Amino acid sequence: MHTPLRIAVLECDTPTPNTNAKYGGYRGVFESLLKASARTLEQPERLNPDTDLEITGWDIVNGEEYPKLEEIDAVLLTGSKHNSFDDLPWIHRLVEFTKKAITHNRVRVLGICFGHQIIGRALGAKVGRSNEGWEVAVCDMDLTEQGKDLFGLDKIRIQQMHRDIVFDYPPDVIPLGHSPRCAVQGMYSPGHFVTVQGHPEFNGDIVSEIVGLRTEAGIFSKEQSVDALSRANNPHDGVAIGVVFLRFLLQGVE
Template sequence: MASLPLRIAILECDTPLPGTSSKYGGYGGVFTSLLNSATTALSLPPSSLSLSTYHVVTSPSNPTPTYPSLSQIDAILLTGSKHNSFDNDPWILKLVSFVEEVLRQRRVRIIGVCFGHQIVGRAMGTRVGRSERGWEVSVVPIELTEKGREIFGMKTLALHQMHRDVVFEYPDGVEELAYTDKCSVQGMYIPKRLITIQGHPEFNEEIVRELLVFRHQQKIFDDEVFEDAMARVDKYQDGVVVAKAFLKFLLE
């Protein structure tokens, strides 16, 4: 079992929209809020987490993104992103290479969410790309495998989704956790090594409403997708349940 505090490096793979950014300061802040809620739910002391944030997307204000030293952390957490996990932009290739480096060692563990889930799949040699089944957005019911029910302590999950890219197959040696009609690879697990989820446990109604309105205005979502998603945006979702599973995984 890992010792406390758990030193988690959050690799921010995108910048939130203005409303979310104003409230949380970035996706690192969104995940900090979620993980703190999970810490409370598990009755762990407030000092159980030591979180650091690294913005890994190259931009004029961030021309040479930095990465954590593996000797100084216990885990990395890869966030979601509007970018494509299958693209070959230099920062994406660097991120894949970094995950490959983490996979080659045995101590530092990996958590991947949405885009991060896909990057982990890519780093393990599995095909990622655009799904022909279209967008999966807003609160979606997720079926769990036997291992998934064990990991999450639930018969099924409900999570916010915001993707049309997928991991097409499970990499060798990975345990299957979850699936939906539109995405058969919803979660991956290797004990003491990695856990990933295609959904967004860190999202809440406020964050998703902002994304839906923006993407509808930008014509990314047509009226049908937008209206269907907005009808489900206020539904219950199991974000803290998944975050608790993340922390339990790190404590294995």
């Protein structure tokens, strides 16, 4: 009998109200994605979706406790409404923990949106606001040759919700892809981490709720809102990306 895959989800934000009520935090959102991805993987002898995923959530915005690396197999850094470049105590703690996690000889790391940017920052890359503005809802991510090999696709369709970016690839990192509004859409270090700027865990309902609230708050214009909502429910490759994540994590426990 093999042991469960122990994944610590570092919750860098709280979801919007309806999403939070449905999933119980971003831990639940990612549990939904990873279980769906495990079912699609169709390798129950390696990863049973019902018994072999041990997913814990860690509120690292409001709390200071982090998982012990020797007690987990993987760390997942979620997206966030917060800025990855801010000079705040909790973000400094997160960056320092991330440095330890991505250099660990066994633990593997996944970075999503804000988490992708935090990994970039931990590696010394510049992170900040893009001059290209928001990238929202289902968009195309053009893959590098290495990205095509990793994902097994020529192009990725992925939900987006960002205007912050990693400006340049850190040294010794494999570029995975780009889009017209973001040159660094994903990073890969074999045996250490995989990141994407987009949100494989988001679905049309989640994106539509965020767009609605940000439109009400004046963050998105009416035109931006209409455009985003027109693409929010388009087909995307979230589960396929989740399958790649699981394959990557399983390599570390074999």
